[in-house]
Amino acid sequence: MPRKAALLCSCATMGAIALGAVALAGSAQAQTEIRVIASHYSDQTATIFEGMAADFEAAHPDIDIVIEDVPWGSLQQRLVTDVAGGTAPDISIIGTRWLVDFVENDVVASMDDYITPEFKDRFIEVFMDPSTIDGEVYGLPVAASARAMYYNEDLLEQAGIAEPPATWDELKAAAEKIDALGDDYYGFGLQGAGETEADAYWYYSLWTHGGEIFTEDGESGIASPEAVAATQTYKDLIDSGLTQPGVTSADREDIEALFKQGRVGMILSGPWMRGQLAEEAPDLNYGIAGIPEGTQKATYGVTDSIVIFADSEVKDEAWMFLEEAAFSDKWRTEFTLKEGFLPVFKSVAADPHFADDPQLKAFTDLLPYAQFAPLVPNWQEMADTTKSALQTIYLGEGEVEPTLAAAADKINGILK
């Protein structure tokens, strides 16, 4: 029967392809391969990691480092599907806020067997804390940032403001004067939407008003009197027309774009903005100051972590890559400088590039007051719940207190 023969043939072809695949895999195994996923911070990320890989491969010719550069927006989904499918990489950068979920499900390996006290001592302590869970280190802080207030010096001067506002009351007064400059100018840029940090923009206000995301007894703190006051501060700015219109559709890039265009007086952002401003708006006169205070100083400290996966069969080599290449002084300086983050190494912080930079001081001065995203499972869902409640309030579709209380209830439910 010719048909059966054809069928057999196609089976044979598939078999041959499968064999070929095995053969290919076999030839690659002659060398140890380490698969590294780097998150896309900028167009330079891949180049920097390729540089680390080249240095490491030169010292260890038997090891092959494969770098893959994945955009932030799809990184979490990518890693989850890879882990579920049993094809997790050996090393990846992750948002430290996901780490608890990864550790709880035994997806990432503890680094305690590898990390020496001398190595650990090279890090600035505060950045090491978020990736330490129950005393064990699960990730190395690869990118660190804090947040501060960027202000447009020209707009402030035109509005007759001598000093950048230090409190929320002063910010409101300054915003009123800037807003009066014309229809195209807004006092304060307020982020209310987007995949990244729409909730964080509110934590700045929450923390400076003395509130906390979780109270000491482990319940949601987003409906506390301090949280209500923090929300009122923002709501008041929105209702007085002192922010850009359309707060609930403005993501981080939107308000940063307004600042670059010189149309908004003040926004809260991280150190990466400096690089972007130098590149995209070199003529803009701006200054950096602390986040306005309500009752206390605060900033949001954020780290991304580099982790080794539990299923990796080359953990020893993966660690070697981290210790010798990725976390060498040379590449730490290179990465931190080019990507515009804060130094995580004491030695890098002492580098004149960073130590003599007055603008960076605005960020590093706030570090003692830095708060980090809480290390709880299912954090992303809680953050989205908070964002959703805030959007309802910003739009005027819900009263401040009951809306926050309902969101806090939902978060307490997720906690259980």
Next chain:
Amino acid sequence: MNGTQFRLAWAMILPSLALAIWIIGYPIYDVVMAATHEVNRFGKLRDFVGVANFETLIADPIFWGSLRRTFVWTGGVVGGTLLLSLPIAIMLNDDFHGRGILRVIIMLPWAVSLTMTSIVWRWTLNGQYGMLNEVLKDLGLIGQSIEWLATATLAFPIEILIGILVSIPFTTTVFLGGLSSLPGDIYEAARIDGAGPWQRFINLTLPLMRPFINIALVLNIIHVFNSFPIIWVLTQGDPANSTDILVTYLYKLAFRYGRIGDASAMSLVMFAVLLVFTIIYARMAMRESKEAAAQ
């Protein structure tokens, strides 16, 4: 059909049948397993929980809101598409100068990836530097910029309009195919009997086009129901979940919140809804081919 022929027929379709069962059946089995178990965020099954995941879903107000909006979204996009595509197809079916170019223009949105189209619209609709506000201001139609995507009242209808725009090419193609198969002589006869264009449309075109309209209707429902990029790129379901439809909320549940069990239960609900439409489609297609065979 005698016994040998029967066996041969089965032997011939068996490989493709097995392949189809494997490709379609395995994922369904997988989703059913996940929907009835406690699942960790990396897809590992834990305890059997029966219908608990469905109960979680039923108790979730965002699920019901998304379900309701999914029907508005599907109805709006599919209804609007059919209403616009039929006249467009009729116009394009007439012979006129430049018809070729016009056909290409109508088909263009089809050639661009949906995500790209959505990103361009997102820029166009940006309240601060979007082109739409500039154009409307230049024309003197609005005095102040409008924030198109900041509230669901504006954003959701806009998303439906974009959905219609990108569904028109496919639907118009189906209709053009239908129109070109209509016999010309009956129109001639109707014209001689004194039927005007409107009467010809109501009494001839519409009834003759019915099978094509039905097919376009069902296929569009199936496509649009699960369409993700437009809403995800424009608003991601914001503000406050007020533009979420089932498929965008499903993505959040599965990949952002790690609630794979609940997400699987939800995708089974969506599967059930779509299955109804697919069965309708299959029956229509079968009737078509029977009618064609009878002629």
